Amino acid sequence: MDFQIQYITPDIKLSTYDDKLFKTEAVFEYHMLVWLISGETKIIQADKTYLFKAGDIFLIPRNHLATIINYPKDGVPHKAVVMHLTTERLKQFYASIESGHKTICLESKIHSFQSHPLLKSCLASLVPYFEMKGPFPENIASLKITEAISILREIDKDIDAVLTDFEEPGKIDLVGFMEKNYMFNMSLERFGYLTGRSLSTFNRDFRKVFQATPQRWLTQKRLELAYYHLKEKRKRPSDVFLEVGFEDLSHFSYTFKKQYGLVPSALI
Structure with a gap:
């Protein structure tokens, strides 16, 4: 089993998996923006299953159950760049702009952006930093995450309703x-x-x-x-x-x- 995670900040990581598959059930505390460099990822929610392939970019919402299965493909490891969009950072972002957004209730789902050139460019630009020695400058990390959020808002007009959902789960049926x-x-x-x-x-x-x-x-x-x-x-x-x-x-x-x-x- 060969599973490796490299962090350049607590919110930006590169995961590599060489084994047959890696499976986890998760409820993520933060939204996760993922660029799949190689391999395949299957995400199973209660009412839908998604299959992502090399080059795909997708957003996994916070506080929703999912089974995630990562597969190497054709002898190539599963490799992905992952960016956490934390509640604190999102609150700061939306407090700094006059977004005019309206918080509405949307169906929980995985948001797929395929291989959008703006998002791909943003996330691909992080890869060289994983080879650096020494700490990654926090100001650059902050700029990269702000860039990713801004691109998401530009290409998906419904994303504000997802990213501004700061509520914790209440007692439900x-x-x-x-x-x-x-x-x-x-x-x-x-x-x-x-x-x-x-x-x-x-x-x-x-x-x-x-x-x-x-x-x-x-x-x-x-x-x-x-x-x-x-x-x-x-x-x-x-x-x-x-x-x-x-x-x-x-x-x-x-x-x-x-x-x-x-x-x-x-x-x-």
């Missing part, structure tokens, strides 16, 4: 949220945070509405989804276990057989 997001292998603490609850309140409310422990319910729902993908969509177990929230293929196979009495491959 637990049943609706969990039925939509159970396939994400997040900690119970994170599920609690995203539904506006402490861990103890989350566990109490969960048992009350589902009449089961969170772990038991989550396992059951993930196995049901896996069964559907295997039986109806003819997917391979090696693809399914990642998409439904399991971390290990052998553990998935063991749990699946314990539930259904047969190994996952028997359904293909």
